Amino acid sequence: MGEAPAGSPVRSERTGDVAVVYAGDYLNKLSGERIERVCRERLREGCRALVVDFNETSMVNSIGVSILLGVIDAAERTSARLVFAGASGQAAQLFQLLGLTRHVTLAPDKQTALKLLSEFTDAGAANH
Amino acid sequence: MATDATQPGSGFRRILGRLTPENFVGRSDDLRALTDLALPAHETRGLIMLAAPAAGVSELLRQAYDRLFRQRGGATPIYFAWSRQDQTTATAVRRFLHTFLTQLVAHRRDDPALVHAPPPLRDLIDLAAPQDYEWIERLIEIFERTRDGQDERALVRLCLSAPHAAAARGARTVLLFDDVQQVEHLRGEAELGAEIAHAAAHAEVPFVLAGLRRRLLDVLNGGQSPHRFESFDTWHVEHLNDAEARTLVERLAFTHNVVVNEETRDLIVQQFAASPFYLSLFVQAAQREASALTSFLDCQQLYVDELFGGRIHRRLNAILEEIAPELSERRALIRLLQELAQSGNNKSPAEAWRKRLDVEPDELFRLLTGLHGHELASFNATYVELSTDTVWRDYLRASYRLQVAAEPRALVVAETLVETLKRAPQTMARHYRRETALGxxxxxxxxxxxxxxxxxxxxxxxxxxxxxxxxxxxxxxxxxxxxxxxxxxxxxxxxxxxxxxxxxxxxxxxxxxxxxxxxxxxxxxxxxxxxxxxxxxxxxxxxxxxxxxxxxxxxxxxxxxxxxxxxxxxxxxxxxxxxxxxxxxxxxxxxxxxxxxxxxxxxxxxxxxxEQKAAAPDEFEMVIPMGGDAELIAAHTAEQIARRLEFQPEAINQIKTAVVEACINAAEYSLSPERKIYQRYRLESDKLIITVSSRGVLLPASANAAPTGDETNGRRGWGLKLIRDLMDEVEFERVDDGTRLRMTKYLRR
CATH class of the missing domain: 3.40.1340 (Dna-directed Rna Polymerases I, Ii, And Iii 27 Kd Polypeptide; Chain: A; domain 1)
Structure with a gap:
């Protein structure tokens, strides 16, 4: 179910413990902060996994990427899994160049990301 | 005019040059031709320098003088401008000898101040270097004896032989003679032009004989055969080309703190037909009047001021006075010239001129030769054709209305300003049409x-x-x-x-x-x-x-x-x-x-x-506002341009990222009042060069260096580091009024 918190054009949806946050066309300071805020809200709500979907993102700048590092930190602190999905072209290139790929799992698209996470959450449930 | 020898930025002493070397644009070949004459093994004995009016040949010779003066241990440069002010041949050659010895001693002592404050002739003996003392004293003694005698020709030859005498004693000189055509106005028995030619052709030192191209050879030849210049090269000094002239205006404006923009710069260049003399004069006038030149109105107001009472007026007035010293004759001449200008034909028979001016054929010939020499008109045996030079035509019209028609000055000034303003867009249109003609x-x-x-x-x-x-x-x-x-x-x-x-x-x-x-x-x-x-x-x-x-x-x-x-x-x-x-x-x-x-x-x-393709690469320019995600527009533009050069997709992404980062950098790290980012994309056969610049000041955090990437716990300020990783060459520099980032990406097929 898609939803956007009040005052934020960032779309997100939640299925159980997994939330999907959709990045827009351009990831810059403002849109990065909006994504960060939504991600933190989802984590506070108890989500154990996040997918940030970059399928619609054609351009990313370094400030936007630096803010994503904050999302990674937040996810790590809550032991939540984080997957960046659908990043291609310039965005993927920049993620790699700035070392994000060392800290976060990349998936070619949202479906693959969700599949990866379902394995993780299933495994996590089995461990409990 | 004395020079500001210690002007900041000039990097060395200026002695005779009126422009700093950086502002002396478009004359490197001419300067080299002159300074090469000082080389010991140089084969050319000298140069005949045929100059277009207002082409700046005097400044060229002065710049050559300064350059040669700085070459310690080399030949001594001697600059001498012949002048009708001397009135007689004897005075002129005496002044030459004095100048020669002064500049020689100044160079040998490395004391340029002497050039501007020549001591009395006899005092030069005491100032002379030990190795020169004897021959200079001897030369002065002979000179004094000859001067007091009655033989003008002997005096002329003695003075003009000074370079030869100096060379015989080991003092090699390079003679830079300016305004040589002026000697035809000097009174005396000796034919000075021919004497100069004789001295230049027979001395074992290089001579440069410069003057107006339509008069110089006639004056030097003195009616004799020109064979004596066989070992001389002929060198033509024309106006600058448009590109050089534009650069000159920009540099002069910068030096003199005169604000210009591209539109006014181009208008000035066109109006003065790329004459370095007029362009320098005009920008200096703007400085003197504290005028900004940011609109056509600014330019034309200053132009009209100069035309009616400034240096343009004085220069053309002086030329007309030289041609027609008598006021009544000058008025008649102005009337005839203006009538010719208004006739639409531009051309009239010389015989008609004689009748209208009511002068003898010899006097008519002298008048027409004067106009011809200064290229105010062309005189070809039977016809007189008026020059189409804009400045001259404007001056002529104004002079006619004031001096002949006796119209009120305010009316003439006002109408001239209005006319020049109406003409300005036409001038530019004409320029654009010429530029786009097919050749x-x-x-x-x-x-x-x-x-x-x-x-x-x-x-x-x-x-x-x-x-x-x-x-x-x-x-x-x-x-x-x-x-x-x-x-x-x-x-x-x-x-x-x-x-x-x-x-x-x-x-x-x-x-x-x-x-x-x-x-x-x-x-x-x-x-x-x-x-x-x-x-x-x-x-x-x-x-x-x-x-x-x-x-x-x-x-x-x-x-x-x-x-x-x-x-x-x-x-x-x-x-x-x-x-x-x-x-x-x-x-x-x-x-x-x-x-x-x-x-x-x-x-x-x-x-x-x-060659033309290589010399004229494709260039695109764009200005975007800071903020509002405008860097995306820049990125899209960069992508389109990179595609033209057939960059690979990965390289295109790198270029786009670099452009976005450069724009963000410009917005984040400058206090720019206008909030604009200037971009230039230059396409060459093997690379794309992108320049991103902004006006303003760097923020204190980065005032002494480009942002390095260590701000905000390493998570901000990645921009420049990223750009360096993505592009092949990156230069970040602070410029006069802001910052500039130049990025180059090479094409790898």
Missing amino acids: LRDLLARFNYQRVAASLLHADRFARMYRGTDPEEIALGLDAETDLIRLPQIVHVASAASFHPPILQVCDEERCAVAHGFDATPYTDANEIVWLAAEIEAKHEAGRAITEVWCDRLAQLAHSCHFKRVRLLLVASEGFSAEASELMNEREVFSSTRQQLELLTARLSPEQVE
Whole structure:
């Protein structure tokens, strides 16, 4: 179910413990902060996994990427899994160049990301 | 005028130069020709420097002087400007000797201050270097004896032989003689021009003899044969080209804190016909008047001030006074000249001038030679033709109205300002039209019996064969054509207006050309042919009516000029209608489009086309506001441009990222009042150079260096580091009014 918190054009949806946050066309300071805020809200709500979907993102700048590092930190602190999905072209290139790929799992698209996470959450449930 | 020898930024002492070397633009070849004369093994004995009026030859010689003076241990430069102010030959040569010895001693002592404050002649003996003391003292003694005698010729020869005498004692000099044509105004028994020529030709030291190109040789030859200059090179000093002139204006404006913009800079260059003399004078006047030159009105107000009471006025006044010292004669001359200007013909018989001025033939000859020498008019035995120089025409009109018609000054000033303002857009339009002309004269001049595809000279055939075809296929098609036309050998080409001035009423000078040549060897009447080519201005295909008008016009031109065998070529950028083509085929008139002419040019001189391509790379400029995600627009533009050069997709992404980061950097790290980011994209064959700049000041955190990437826990300020990783070459610099980032990406296929 898609939803956007009040005052934020960032779309997100939640299925159980997994939330999907959709990045827009351009990831810059403002849109990065909006994504960060939504991600933190989802984590506070108890989500154990996040997918940030970059399928619609054609351009990313370094400030936007630096803010994503904050999302990674937040996810790590809550032991939540984080997957960046659908990043291609310039965005993927920049993620790699700035070392994000060392800290976060990349998936070619949202479906693959969700599949990866379902394995993780299933495994996590089995461990409990 | 004394120089500001210690002006900041000049980097060294200026002695005679009035411009700093950085502001002395477009004369490197001329300077080298002059300074090379000082080389011990140089073969040329000297230079005859034929200068266009207001081409800045005096400054060129002064700059050469300064440069030679700095070369310690080399030949001593001697700059001397001949002047009618000396009045007599004896005074002039005495002043020369004094100048010669002063500058020699100054150079030997490395004391440039002496040049501006020459001590009395005898004091120079005490100041002379030990090795020079004896011969200088001896020379001065002989000079004093000769001066007090009655033999002017002996005095002239003694003074002019000083360089030779110095060289014999090991003091080698380079003589830079300026304004040599002025010696014809000096009174005396000796023919000074011929004496200078004699001295220059026989001394074992190099001489530069510079002066107005229309007078210099006559003055030097003194009516004798010119064989004495066999070991001299002839050097022409013209106005700058437009690009050099624009650079000169920019640099002078910067130096003198005068604000200009591109529009006013270009207008100034055009109005002064790229004359370095006038351009320097004008920018200096703007500084003196504290005038910004940011609008056409600013420019024309200052121009009119200069025309009515400034240095432009004084210069042209002085020339007219030199030509016609008597006021009544000068007024009569101004009246005649202005009437000629208004006649629309520009030309009148010299005999009519004699009657109107009521002067003897000798006096008329002197007046007309004076006008001719300064290129205010051309005097060719029987006719006088007025120059079309804008500044001169403006001065003439103003002088006529004030001095002859006695109109109120305020009225004349106001109307002149209004007229010059109305003219300014026309001046620029004329410039743009000239720049965009197809270059018919250059093309015709390259004709030399080559065989080219016939379709290149038949617009209809070319359209049938190649419309919608790729350039590569067109090239292959042209190579394969079997129907070829043998071009003539063109031996002379000129504007049609040079043959038939009325044609200027219907087309620009650049757009109609007459080329004389032969369509086969040997050079006989039967093989003689004249090509008449014209460029028809039409936004779309030229129709039959306009084509017919031009065919008739060129035929009429041929008839008026009594050309026997002619070939007509009409060019229309977008080609011709079917009816027009039919007409031209009937009349056997060649036709081309712009594309055909470019192809023809490429075939006739491929090297030059390549050079032009290399010299004129594609450039794009864009200005975006800071903020509002405008960097995305820049990124999209960068992508389109990178695609043109066929960069690989990965490289295109790198370029886009670099551009976005550069824009963010510019916005984040500068206090820019205008909030604009300037971008320039320069495409070269193997690389793309992107320059991103902004006005303002760097924020304190980065005031001493470019942002390095260690801000905010390493998570901000990545921009420049990223750019360095993504691009092949990156230069970040603080410029006069902000910052500039230059990024280069090489093409790897």
